Amino acid sequence: MPPLHLLILARAPERRDALLSAVRGAGHQAVAAPDGPAAAEAIGAPGFDALLLDLGWPELELVRLREALAPSRAAEPESLDAAERRHIALTLRYTGGNRRRAAQLLGISRSTLLHKVRKYGLDET
Numbered sequence: 326m327p328p329l330h331l332l333i334l335a336r337a338p339e340r341r342d343a344l345l346s347a348v349r350g351a352g353h354q355a356v357a358a359p360d361g362p363a364a365a366e367a368i369g370a371p372g373f374d375a376l377l378l379d380l381g382w383p384e385l386e387l388v389r390l391r392e393a394l395a396p397s398r399a400a401e402p403e404s405l406d407a408a409e410r411r412h413i414a415l416t417l418r419y420t421g422g423n424r425r426r427a428a429q430l431l432g433i434s435r436s437t438l439l440h441k442v443r444k445y446g447l448d449e450t
Contacts, residue, residue, distance in 0.1 A: 327355055327411075328352050328353045328374075329353045329354070329374040329375055330353070330354045330355075330356075330372055330373050330374050331348055331349070331353055331354065331355045331356070331366050331374065331375045331376070331377055332355075332356055332357075332358065332375070332376050332377070333345060333356070333357040333358070333368075333377045334353055334357075334358050334364045334370070334376065334377070334378045334379060335357065335377075335378075335379040336359075336379055336381075337379070338359070338361070340379065341357045341359065344357070344377060345357050348377070353395065356373075361418070367368070368390075377388075377392045406445075409441070409445075410445040412431075413427070413431065413441055413442070413447060414447055416430055416431055417442075417447065424438055424439065424442070446449065
């Protein structure tokens with residue numbers, strides 16, 4: 326397998342350096358972007374096989390990232406059920422599984438949340 330050309334977008338310098346070292350140590354080529362403007366410019370450049378992205382970047386806008394990565398086709402919107410399921414799962418993770426607190430944050434009753442948890446199969450969350 327030929328070496329990959331990777332773009333690494335990580336804000337923390339120590340994480341970025343560790344990723345660069347690991348990727349290069351595996352025989353691949355890697356370039357890193359230290360901030361938002363550099364990342365935006367690098368994403369627009371051709372020739373990358375893969376993108377390694379730190380999703381914890383506070384100013385990261387996933388919609389704009391998708392547009393930058395696939396500008397020629399519009400992303401199909403997800404269904405309302407899928408969006409609701411994702412948001413409830415995220416809220417439950419945020420509250421550490423505390424359903425009473427999750428229901429408060431979501432602005433719904435606890436019984437409604439329990440119904441939706443069963444509906445979407447989130448019992449394991």
